[in-house]
Amino acid sequence: MYWSEIKKIIIVIIGALLNAIAMNFFLIPAKVYASGFAGVAQLLSSLFATFASIKISTGILLLVLNIPITILAWKKVGKSFTLYSFLSVVLMSFFMEIIPVVKVSPDILLNAVFGGVIAAVGVGFTLKYGASTGGMDIIAMILSRMKDKPVGTYLFSLNAVIILTAGYIYGWEKALYTLVTLYAASRVVDAIHTRHNKLTALIITKKSEELKAAIHGRLVRGITTIPAKGAFTNESKEMMMIVITRYELYDLEKIIQSVDPNAFTNIVHTEGVFGFFRKD
Template sequence: MYIVEAKKIIVVVIGAFLNAIAMNFFLIPANVYASGFTGAAQLLSKLLGSFAPFNISTGILLFVLNVPVTIIAWRKIGKSFTFYSFISVLLSTIFLEVLPVKHVSPDILLNAVFGGVIAAVGVGLTLKFGASTGGMDIIAMLLSKIKDKPVGVYFFMLNSIIIITAGSIYGWQNALYTLVTLYASTRVIDAIHTRHEKLTVMIVTNKGEQLKKAIHAKLVRGITSVPAKGAFTNQNKEMMMIVITRYELYDLEQIIREEDPTAFTNIVETAAVFGAFRKD
């Protein structure tokens, strides 16, 4: 248990560090914007520097934007996910403040691509180990608890506001290079974690009741149980089907490993869900 938590902390630190490198060495010097709350913080920092008598760094603004979302998530989502997400945001803020902003390359395209890829490696690793980088990931979790709506719409809206605002004020070339960053980030996150918001997990086990109690103690999800029999052994088992969000995959994997490491588990991509997507 302690080893698992230690691994998660290490991955969160690495993810935050990679995010800071992507921002301070590639995206900020090139005036190319990141996605989500990080991009919003980056744009706000630039706007304040241009039009206000004071300036606030991207790292501090990233932390401020995440505070209200984190408070809501602590009450609505769960303490473990929210805690590690907040640690990720806090570490990103510290690294953004400590690392200098410097030009690694004068080529704006290289900055857009490498910045997007490096940031995405950090995000993908963080998601894979059951945490998030805050911001839109937490909003996605909140929305999944309330209603099954495509989170991509909200990502698109926020990123569109960033691109349009930046393009209108500072010129369209750099703002449009943000699209290159977004594309590179999306492809890398897909490769490391999963691009699908919903996943269907089928678990064949002979410890059905034990697994159900453990899952319901951790996740707010319904479970469908079907009697099953092993074709080779003729042993009676139980097949449990559960639909989860990608943010819950790590926690579910840990539960299965702890309660029944011999269980056969199949994870498939889910295109859409109709009906009640939660435990009543």
């Protein structure tokens, strides 16, 4: 258990470092904007410098924006997820303060693509190991528990505000390159983890009772069991079907590994859920 927690902390540190590198070496020098709260912090930093002659770093603004979200998450989501997510934000802000802003390439397209890809690798692995990079991921987690509505709508709306504001003030070319960054990032995160908010796990096991007890001890999710039989061995088993959010995938994997390492699990992307889906 301790090694699992240490590994998660290491992944959070690496993810935060990759995000800081993407921002300070590629996106900020090229004035290409990231998605989510990082993009909001980046845009606010530019607006303060342009219209108020106040220089506030993107890293500091990112930390400030995440504080109220973290307090809300502490009450609504859970302590473990919130702590790791806030640790990720604090580390990213710290790395952005100590790493100088350097223009690696004069080519804005290279900056947009590499910035998006490097940031997405950090985000993807952080999500894969059961944490998040804060901001919209925390809001998505809260909304997934409060309302059964697509989180993508909120993320799209926030990114649209970033792109339109940046385009109107600093030129539409920057806004178009920001779209390139968002597309590259979404493809990489999808490859490493998943962009789908809900997932269906189909678990075939001989230890269904132990597994049900372990899942209900960690996750507040309903489980449907279906009798199953192995075609080759003719052995009787049970298939457990459970719908989860993407933020619960790491915990579910750990539960299955600890109770029944020989269980066969198929994770399916879920487009929508009709009927009762627990959100608390």
